[in-house]
Amino acid sequence: MNFPLHTVFPLLSLCAALYAPTIAFAQTAEDAAFVAATVPVPSPPLRLSAHPEIRADVFKLLGYARGSYTQGNTLIARQVLDSMYSLDDITRTMLPDGRSVLASIDAGTHGAWRAAMLFDPQRKLLALGLVNGHCQAATGDAAPACLPSTHAVLTVFVPPGSEDGMAAPLLVWARQLPPMLAQAAPAQRQSIAAVEYITTRPGQPGWEARDVPPGFPDSLLHLLLPNAELNGSSSGGKIVTPAGLAGLPMRTPTEAAEAGDEPMPDAEITVRSYADFHWVLNTYAKLAKGAQVKGHDDKVVFTGSDASGRYTVTLREPNKDDGVFITVASWREK
Numbered sequence: 145m146n147f148p149l150h151t152v153f154p155l156l157s158l159c160a161a162l163y164a165p166t167i168a169f170a171q172t173a174e175d176a177a178f179v180a181a182t183v184p185v186p187s188p189p190l191r192l193s194a195h196p197e198i199r200a201d202v203f204k205l206l207g208y209a210r211g212s213y214t215q216g217n218t219l220i221a222r223q224v225l226d227s228m229y230s231l232d233d234i235t236r237t238m239l240p241d242g243r244s245v246l247a248s249i250d251a252g253t254h255g256a257w258r259a260a261m262l263f264d265p266q267r268k269l270l271a272l273g274l275v276n277g278h279c280q281a282a283t284g285d286a287a288p289a290c291l292p293s294t295h296a297v298l299t300v301f302v303p304p305g306s307e308d309g310m311a312a313p314l315l316v317w318a319r320q321l322p323p324m325l326a327q328a329a330p331a332q333r334q335s336i337a338a339v340e341y342i343t344t345r346p347g348q349p350g351w352e353a354r355d356v357p358p359g360f361p362d363s364l365l366h367l368l369l370p371n372a373e374l375n376g377s378s379s380g381g382k383i384v385t386p387a388g389l390a391g392l393p394m395r396t397p398t399e400a401a402e403a404g405d406e407p408m409p410d411a412e413i414t415v416r417s418y419a420d421f422h423w424v425l426n427t428y429a430k431l432a433k434g435a436q437v438k439g440h441d442d443k444v445v446f447t448g449s450d451a452s453g454r455y456t457v458t459l460r461e462p463n464k465d466d467g468v469f470i471t472v473a474s475w476r477e478k
Contacts, residue, residue, distance in 0.1 A: 191229055199225065202221050207344065208221070208348070213277075215288065227250045243270070277290030277296060300342065315336075367432065412471055454474075455475070
């Protein structure tokens with residue numbers, strides 16, 4: 145479910161042009177103006193990656209598509225949020241026309257992976273920038289395969305119908321290296337070797353019909369939010385997904401002990417939403433209308449029945465970063 149790549153702009157092909165004094169001076173002046181307008185943001189109570197409004201903006205633009213940028217075949221929105229995870233490296237740049245750039249970094253990579261959001265004067269998100277290495281999923285014990293830091297990529301995500309030029313401030317932002325990277329020797333210093341523009345598909349579902357496990361009733365499909373990421377599924381007492389765990393028992397010994405005499409579901413599926421927990425809770429109060437509700441703020445269980453048998457919907461929010469896990473389990477009529 146990767147987004148379509150509609151423009152690739154290799155900066156290396158401009159090397160000759162950048163030797164022209166007028167162009168080189170313009171770029172330097174543009175960078176200097178950007179730096180002068182950039183200020184650190186005092187550490188807020190939450191990282192940008194955990195801030196409800198920021199998360200909502202990111203998912204509104206990116207949806208639940210997957211891709212390979214800082215990680216291989218992973219939720220793109222998660223890769224963006226992880227790249228603005230640092231609490232101590234948040235900056236805001238106010239542009240002369242009223243637009244602003246809000247940015248942070250992945251401190252674990254010293255900012256090699258970093259993300260920025262371009263807002264209009266009314267705080268509408270116009271585009272997202274992600275400096276990344278086009279990392280591919282690791283195989284076995286091998287480390288993920290990423291481009292070298294000297295050939296990093298700036299991926300600019302724009303909504304449908306937007307012009308690429310609108311996101312120009314993100315190109316200037318990407319050239320500003322975080323302090324730890326700027327201290328590297330010139331030959332090893334990170335540079336942006338290419339810029340790519342991606343038109344997003346925010347309405348694309350985060351899971352497909354083929355992800356539903358065998359034996360899961362059609363009558364319960366409405367309980368699976370389309371704007372959610374597949375997390376796992378089980379059927380007939382065995383795990384179906386993730387593929388690496390396929391065939392293992394549905395319940396661990398600890399889970400079996402906690403369940404006591406409760407029989408295992410005939411089928412269950414877990415999806416993950418990054419929406420606000422109370423929004424998810426209110427949504428399921430409507431979707432599972434008539435079901436009994438038990439629980440508290442970080443775990444709520446709906447129990448109901450329909451023509452297929454009994455079902456439960458369990459909502460869990462372990463923390464503010466990992467989203468809300470939604471498990472729909474079915475015990476069919478025998």
